[in-house]
Amino acid sequence: MSEAEVTPKRQKGLDGTPKPSLAQPAPAQPAPAQPAKPVKQAKPTKGKAAKARKAAKGRGVKHKVVYERINYLVQAAVAVVELSPDLARHYVGNIRELARRLVLRLDRSISRQLCKGCDIILVPHISAKVRIKAKLVTTTCLSCGQSSSHSGITFATSDPSP
Numbered sequence: 001m002s003e004a005e006v007t008p009k010r011q012k013g014l015d016g017t018p019k020p021s022l023a024q025p026a027p028a029q030p031a032p033a034q035p036a037k038p039v040k041q042a043k044p045t046k047g048k049a050a051k052a053r054k055a056a057k058g059r060g061v062k063h064k065v066v067y068e069r070i071n072y073l074v075q076a077a078v079a080v081v082e083l084s085p086d087l088a089r090h091y092v093g094n095i096r097e098l099a100r101r102l103v104l105r106l107d108r109s110i111s112r113q114l115c116k117g118c119d120i121i122l123v124p125h126i127s128a129k130v131r132i133k134a135k136l137v138t139t140t141c142l143s144c145g146q147s148s149s150h151s152g153i154t155f156a157t158s159d160p161s162p
């Protein structure tokens with residue numbers, strides 16, 4: 001008898017303890033539901049971001065790394081031409097090799113800085129002589145004497161003037 005009385009008491013006691021525990025999860029249930037909603041919202045934004053990245057890749061410049069390399073080599077050649085013309089020729093040779101291998105057309109602003117005779121970078125007063133006569137710019141290499149001329153001073157090709 002006493003055991004039967006004890007067991008219901010234990011059951012009651014067990015029932016009594018889960019009741020507060022049930023009451024606690026009730027507020028806890030909305031709490032996981034709230035983080036779940038931002039996760040659902042984050043997934044579409046990730047998808048949108050991925051789509052945007054893919055679109056940006058599609059619109060990106062082809063051979064961007066090579067153009068960056070060419071830009072670096074031009075700057076390096078300009079920097080060293082006064083101290084070491086042979087090193088500048090080596091850099092210009094690398095530029096021509098990159099453009100030839102990937103069939104890239106060098107921008108006019110770059111190709112006009114490269115000597116066609118000895119592959120040195122043409123910097124006015126250091127490795128080249130520049131004369132302007134009758135709207136014609138003539139650049140003469142000081143090491144090999146090769147001269148090239150073009151009309152107008154167009155070092156920046158992004159000039160929108162017609």
Ligand SMILES: [Zn+2]
Nearest residue numbers: 115118141144
């Ligand atoms: Zn030259």
